[in-house]
Amino acid sequence: MMATLSPATWRSLPGPEDITRVELPNGIVVLTRSNFNSSSVVINGYLPCGSLYDPPDKLGLAGFTARALMRGTARYDFQALHEALESVGASLGFSANVHTITFGGRALAEDLPLLLNLLSTCVREPTFPHDQVERLRAQLLTSLAIRAQDPAEMAELTFDALLFPDHPYGRSEDGYPETVKSIRREDLEAFHRAYFRPQGMVLVVVGAVAAEEVIAQVNAVLGNWLATPADENRIVPPVAPPRQTVRQHVPLPDKVQTELVIGTLGPKRNHPDYLPASLGNNILGQFGMMGRIGEVVREKAGLAYYAMSSLNAWMVAGSWEVNAGVNPANLDRAIELIREEIRRFVSEPVTEEELSDTQAHFIGRLPLSLESNAGVAGALLNMERFQLGLDYLQRYPQQVLAVTREQILEVARRYLDPERLIIVSAGPPAEG
Template sequence: MTATHHSTAKLPGPDDVLRQEFANGAVLLSRTNLFSPAVALRGMLPPGALADPPDKIGLAHFMASMLMSGTRIHAFRELNDLVESMGATLVFGGGKVATSFAGQCLREDLPQLLEILLEVLTQPAFPEKQFQRTKMQILTAQAIQAQDTAEVAEQAFDRAIYGSHPYAHPDLGYPNTVQSISREDLQAFHQRFVGPQGLIVAITGGADSEEILQAFAHTLGAWENPSQVSQPPIPPVQPIQATYREHVPLEEKSQSDLVIGTFGPKSTAPDYFASMLGNDILGQFGMMGRIGESVREKAGLAYYASSSLDMGIGPVTWQVTAGVNPENLDQTIALILQELERFTNELVTEDELADVRSELIGRLPLSMESNAGVAQALLNLERFGYGLNYLRELPEKLAAITREDILLAAQRYWHLDRLMITSAGKP
């Protein structure tokens, strides 16, 4: 048995992952690690910001932020004391297409944690005191973001590239839309969209898979919401027609932040892996790849510089970001464009490809050393429809990617005459 085969055999696969679909639409994935006394869970369900009404942008995030604020059975303090008394955690977050949650507990407490999760999802009270506190916290976060050059540049980029698409809006919403949200809005939104259809839960750790299955079947697997409706589908985006440049002035800022980007491949696209390896070479590996080496290390123009490729089922973006002295902004843009021109016209080197491939393959088993890491990986398998063999097949797929594959992916997505360039900082 080769070392690679031996290491991939330890990764989750169809022989040690239980996947169960329930009649109510929920999907459970579980994997047992009997050497662990604890259990981790990761999950997601509709809705996300995609379902926000146009005059209530931020509603999905607001709702997710309040799910641990009390139920019709347990008040805020009682609910959180109950979770803490087990030494457990349970947190929620709002995203573009889903509400996500994460938790952990001792294996013997899993049935109780699932009961609490069901209670929180089905019977939130949205109490007035916590409602007002949460609204103030969101408005405060928005005010802070409005003075953060990186956040302002990113929001300008989203508006520019997505236009009228729902993804153009920040998940937190806007001050005026959040101010308009009422408790009744939260209750109606919850009743309309939150239900077992679209629910995915991944549970890993010391509990036996059959025990997990039984506990889930008696809680989330039995959940019904006859009034649940599907959130709107993800609409298509308009292709970029020409390069767009925008600078958002912020007074008294010593740093400007920059975003240069385009649309990238969905996580289910055939060339996603080639793009992922290419992105690592462009602006991630080592000292942030070619971008970091050129812009930060050699030219000394940036405080940070890197590239990123989003992961998602909707229209994702591929970006280069940098934080610079305002005096260096134009020079930094020019240097990044030089690197992008090289990236889209020349093959990466054999050494570059070998390095990033080795690093990604080596990192894969390390990411599975914790229950939480495995649970997140299982959640992604279901979310993206990868199949249970995906993790074990991934090293072989990465090994098969050529320099030509990376160049073709770069040329497919990066067009230097059609880029979105936004920045924020000193006028």
């Protein structure tokens, strides 16, 4: 019999009753949920200005800008800012993806005003000191050099470029050595001036602070941030699935293992297909010993060190892919076995037992993921980012139980075509 959450547990999940959502007059959306069982507080959020806005010759600019925000501000130099955090055991950091510059931090509840003040000065008043920019550039170039020798990273990078040709999703968010070298301090200033705005910013606060106090504190430090809307709101174009199978190998001398990525497009995060696809993906290559693919390719055939599938869903599209680490001599056989499993997956429904076990797994892990302030903050941020609704977590168990074997098969057939896949490997040069 499948384990499910009791009605009492469902009602205890974060929902409209205990999540406060407020939009400030300047356009900042604040979501908060109190948790007085913890003495700490977590902040999470984003600004809507990611690598989508990178010029083609300066790819990596959004990420460079995000990482430079804490290198010096109008009120703190690099050392003073980090000493302010360390003196109270707090943390704060920034990063970038295609759509957003994201941030996250944590502190004791009593230090939330400090954390919010540091967040404010970083996003509103960065000074991009020349010496710090050059130090950061050296670090970024070192990371890119390490990436160039990492088979898994290079396979994924090439896979994205082939699956999303001439598209923001197909470009490296970290940029490339030549583009990072071309970025100047003035470019960071211009990017910040053009795209950092309160409109569209989302800030989540979870922890031992009352909702009204959170709103008052956020309003005190960010409510007076006024700026006109950005000059442009770039639209991410739609993506077409592969028309045929494309295979490419990235040769990396002196490597002994080959990393493999096989896949195609998947549903975007807020599409009705996402949940059936997610349950199906768990059966295909996640559950237990990495699902059907792990069972066949790794356990039975012994062709891979690991083999698993993943569903990556974003704002306008996603990817559905299988990743494996194999001995180069086993590459072709591993590819064929994976394609055979995909053919099987789209030819017949999953079993009742597979579906029941996966549903129980999805429902059972939900409250575990919400045990920490960080887990709740991440969930609230995704609910806002993908417009899932404040009652999403409370509806989630019922939605999972409503998915049928037939729905999973239908969605799998809609996205997974065994004859139209992107196949990328990276590792020792192919012989012959």
